Amino acid sequence: MSDDALYLGLDLSTQQLKGIIVNSSLDHVFHTKVEFDGDLPEYKTVKGVYNNPSEKEVQAPVVMWLDALDLLFKRIVDSGKVDLSKLRGISGACQQHGSVFWNSRAEAALADLSPSTTLKNNLQTSLSWQLSPNWQDHSTAKECKQFEEAIGGKEKLAEVTGSGPHRRFTGPQILRLKHKSPELYKATDRIALVSSFIASVLAGKFVGIDISDVCGMNLWDLEKKEWSPKLLELIAGDDETVEQVKHKLGPVEPKPKSIGNISSYFTEKYGVSDKCSIVPFTGDNPGTILSMPLETNDVIISLGTSTTALVVTEKYVPSAMYHMFTHPTGKGYMGMLCYCNGALAREQVRDEINKKYHVSDPQSWDKFNEFVLNRPILGDNPDECSIGFYFPLSEIIPDCPSTLKRFVWKKGQSEPQDVTQPSTASASEWQTPEDDALRILESQALSIRYRLAPMLTTESKTPRKVYFVGGTSRNDAICEALSRVLMPSEGSFRLDLADACAKGAANLAVFGASATTDTWEHFISSKYNYSTTQSVGGHHTQDRYAAAIDTFTKSEKYLHEHL
Template structure:
């Protein structure tokens, strides 16, 4: 039997085909465009997602040939919080507003003012941050009333693909919990909060289990892609949950670190009372009867990508010969000593979530001098992201969460240098994985469970997830990074008011 895991990410679709023992048989990537029509805006076109999905399914079908009949099930992982607005014909009304979009500062304040932070944390266990779904719907209502008048359903990105595959509209708890309108503990839409902010329950989809089969792929999709028409579509999960499943992280005392476009510290719990009472960490549903605390650095891998795109044309391309540009950049960073000779980087390129929840925060390089060269800046980006991850872990430690083991996934996990920096900054042992295919791999595991090959996610993880290497903290580095982390924290506090004022001036100028 073969299972497909598909991750609908920010930069593209990643598909993997897995055996029932977790062996990766095939993988494929299809990119698409990210649009930023105004400062703080981040949008994508669902039709481009669908085109990439069809290409990916066709690619795996062509690869498998006659064996494509062995594809028993597929499941999707998807970027959280995004809003896909559908009319009553099931057509997309406007481009999807994504998780890293910060246009909804006003709407977030409206919700918090109308409901109160304490009540929100009680009813839905999360605050309605700018990137979440709730303020996006209000933004549509207030700023595009014509589009809002057409609104029939609002769904999450991966759920749109499930709809296109099966003609069924639904979601599941791991994605619903990122809307700030879902009771994470009660596992149901909070009609009380929905009504208080002027919305209606009927615009939200039904909620099913992450491992539930929601249907089979349609005849049209089967015909176009060559995928077996008996292939089950499993509800799937949010990208961070699927990343955790793919890494075997689903128990108290475990931690997942993910370095993709964003950076994540993910801490599962089996008791819903083990959460930050101030809401600085997100508190969402994990698979089965689990929850998790999560801290987010919005621009982790995106910071390195931004640096590459901004400065590669100024010499990196000519120097690297045939090397991958990221490998080349990281090799340069290895030449620099711990601390980047006093250069600090704050990775707040498009606002920040944990621990500040500040959409007006912006990136900072501080402390550079005539001594600093390109490689110092590259290393300071790696260190700045690691410090930001530590911000999340420090909050979790304050209310009793203990980390016994940690695993790392994502593009950043491929770098020994970056993984060792994170290990030293967080002062924990960190495992890398044999099959680091991230959320797509976890989605494949959910497909295997949903099709009945495994009875539980934990059972599937024991067979399908394998560790590759363990990184251990270097004691001297831990001490030195501890000193520098204190400085890192003080930089935001000293500049927050300045960043806010600058943001307001620039927003007023670009209106």
């Protein structure tokens, strides 16, 4: 690996294309981006997409991404700060689930890209459909039902593909296109994910879908590592064979290694080295876990508008309530829990507290944090346990409509007391909203802990390390409360994961292009800058919530039965 070699990581998200260039030590060299709405206004997108509410469709113009790729390389060149002749590898992490439909002219067009014109002019006529369904698209309810029925239910679908039926997933989207626009589907020769589409453009040839991003399609059998015959039969219907559908989907790249060098279009137009390798692109969530040295049993918890927990695991324990992907290095798995009710639910409790105590700044967390740090922990009272559910939005985990519930379990009782209304609870049982500050954090953390446990191989069934990211991770009191429930054996840390997908993609480019025989874990840990992590939440040796987990699961069941 040359000491002056450079590597590019691309992140094609819904609203922008971002590029980060690093050296072989993974040090940051350069960063640029293209904002779709602002930099490419001719496409008239809103937040990168077109919305059709009447059909619940959310789609993006594919050629906009081609213009963005040209513009990003132009900006790198125009900056004068990067010598692209030193570029030795490119990989990417792109928005998941979106699909691109190539026609029969695509393969030849990719192989003969003319640098005298644009990517858009080279490839626009090679698309059988000019649009790509976005992950926000919810138009496939009918097709999701068909996927369930074809394989034997939601849990069976999760067992095979790693996820239950989801409207944004690629398989149902493909089936809907075939139903709605059969002429477009018939004209399709190859179906790519956004990740493999961009990789193919850079390579000047078809590049297979990577082993992790393919898990967001509801079509890939994770354990058998093959396309699911039953689900391909569903796509095929009466007018195609399974082999024809398999041809459209193409091969799957089993691990991150060079699949060839960059197209001459980029060497002639932008001065990129002809020795620059293309490493298969992955999805944005898999890309995130490549941005840092996560080991087995490590967890990232993103505390944003929604709450997401990502775990690296050696165990395949699928459920329709969450997602499992093959790890993007091809070894092991990645579990993903997605909760709708994250920051919004916490902010509602904060607002009630600030209103009651006449806090001058309505967005201040000080009073909320005071109660988080000083209220009794639910696991400390052996005779009574208080569990709250705070769902201002319909929830995915568990599947539940919008609701607010407060339950108090007394020792020896078979059912809890519902104290949701303040008038039904004594001050000793539940003080509203003061007790809600800690209870909402305990509830959110217990749900994560309970569902992560089957995926973890530690003796305690708790994480090794927990990394908090996102806006709320700046709140020490919240991180402390969550960490106390999750009980990571080697501590909790706060990370700034800005540009995580692009950084993970750049790391992947270095790893894949270098053809190293090193393991991913040793590679990333030996090069990672640990000064970017900050210890937070304390180190807890006493598990004060072990007994509360059973009460929490009973409460979830009771909630489901009584709504």
